[in-house]
Amino acid sequence: MSKKEFFPMDGDRTKYPEIKSDGTADIDLSSHKYIKLWHGPNHPGITGNMAVELTLCGDEVVEGITHVGYLHRGFEKLMERRKYIQNFPLVCRIAVPEPDYNEYNYATCIENLTGIDVPEKGMWLRTLTLEMARLQGFLMWIGGMAGAIGFGTVGQWANYCRDLVLDRFEELTGGRIYHIYILPGGVRNDIPEGFKDRMEKNLREIEGFMKDIRRAFFDNYVFKKRSVGVGYIDPAWVFDYGIVGPNARAAGFKHDIRKNYPYAKYAELDFEITTAKDSDIYTRAFLRFEELLKDIDLIRQILDKMPEKGDHISKVSNMMNLKIPAGETYVRSECTRGEYGYYLVADGSEYPRRVNVRGPSYTHGVALLEKMLVNVNIADVAQLMVSLHTYPPEIER
Amino acid sequence: MSLEDLNKKQIVSPDGEHFEVDPMNDYFCQDRPEEVKPVNKIVERFYNWARSESLWILGFGTGCGAIEMRPLMTPRFDAYRFGVQWRPTPRQANLLIVSGYLSTKTLKRVIRVYEQMQNPKFVMGLGSCTINGGMYFDSYNTIKRLDYYLPVDVYVAGCMPRPEALLAGFEELKKLIKAGKAEGANEYANKFDWYKKNQKEVIRDWDMPDYNW
């Protein structure tokens, strides 16, 4: 077995510079051929508070190193010293754009280990919040993607649409960003009267904007020229680098947790897995746009199929001092970025022994990004990062 | 950057020319910050009016509060109508919004960013976590009160503060500036040693010059 096969971390440095025997690139900074440039943490073209240390030769990146940890709060440690129910305000702060996935996964972990039942309506309401979270997550992402190539107008439209979804979130849960809506046994509140009509009105407005965005952004000559063929993900990397979600689906891997491992009420909904083949920045962007449109359709389906009557939460006695028998479980769900997983170990006490969060950005943002940055033009770094949809708090938590 | 990078070194140019580089003197200014005294009361009042109507924010999303900054830029909340706009670099900004908790790793960058901003400059602390630690009161990696490390003019409470709260915070800051009470930069210059002592207590690998601008 050659060195390259055994040690795949060295990336595809086909052109320049040469690779030393230990697998690292032969970069001699004192030769003045290379420039070291920090992309972030204070940089408008970075996804959140993280940094990429780039080594440039001309305007081409020869090495990129991801630096994370700027947002580390030690959630997994803090959760160990709080009771199970006290952790709900914490978990939603792990991923700010989509807090509901954290709540859902954590609540489901507790339900799996204790056997708490969730009533039918509670499950439907959970599915609704999860889909709405996906919708607003994608809307925010489209704004970021357009901003990364300097197209601010789309960002304005997308953020307006996102505000509409946030309004409905506020009506349903009481919070704009952090909802703390999903609890063990169901959801906190029932759906308000007339929610469906107001949601439908908002969805129509969003669809109108999406037609504009499609024409202005996805049929845009400049965007196509810059993104087609850039940032290729080889389908062979999907398992090596733990690529999940839209990034994997754009590389032709037909895998969607909502379909393959149906959770909540996804088994009763009618939708298809979106896949694409070309696996470049444009394909990933367009695939996310298609998923966004499907999410709008799914929200309509959920609101149609949701039962009018029924409990939204089951009675759980002594939730404040809930004790969970020793055991461990893993729960996954499909957020906008891919597989979001929670691994919970209980030891029989009122406090969790360990909670581990598997954010999809963990693999996308470090190992994969470092591999993809090699031989990319410096101007494309921002859109490459946004097209992977990395979100740093998931990496360091 | 590491501490060794700040030592003097010999550099050979591509043409074979040798020259010495002393990063501490060549890349950084060694002078301490100084208090800027108002020239004249009437002129200063005019200046303060002008300053308060052009708050240029540094677009540095240090924490989760940054997610509510984007709606602020869009038509619904439209902070631009208050003279607020976002700038990509600290050299062009005069308002630093610390949007939420600061891990010690970010605090180091925020200090550098603050020192690189031009006078007059203001700091706004966003969220409960900048006031007293908020829900991260027992975290080993986040600072608990921001005003020990940077001079804060306005706090906006909440976790996370709504865009309306932020707009109210801007209004409050404008009032302070117009009244001539937002003297954070001068306070930083006057109590420079105290701020540096606090910063160095928390940042354990201090590998930058004391004042870098």
Next chain:
Amino acid sequence: MLENIISELEKQFQLEAVDHNSSDLVFLTIDRDHAVMAIDLLKWKFGYKHFVLLTAVDFLEEGKFQLTYILNNPDTKTDIGVRVRIDREDANMVSAHHLWPTVATYQRELKEMFGIDFPGSPRLNDPFILEGWEGTPPYRRDFDTKAFAASFYHQREGRTTNDPATYMKEKLYPNE
């Protein structure tokens, strides 16, 4: 499906414990020296090619760390969690970065946050999350984060702590 795989594994390795969590998730405990071989086998022979996560659990009372590798087979839609108990005092484990390059990231995090060594793993000693950290790795259970935060950072006075159960009862349901 999972039973066949477990019986195949039992022929080759000494499985210390098998916990069926549900029909498609099972946790096995394998000794330290054979775990990576078992993961190798699971990946190449049984199709568990999607690496979900690697994390450590600190069992301070028993003086052990438990490493958990969760592997997923996208074709059969089943998961296997491979648990390894290693000694807490001399914590080190065979590196698995040759199976998936992304494992190196997890191992970097474990080295920093738990102090578990993975000899041979690339860039293991580069700082990953923390900067300038000294002393006990923070995710170990004998590290008291509250005491550390109280002594290390400047606190603002006035924060009080209430027991949530009694406080909520007094505030919300005073007459009950």
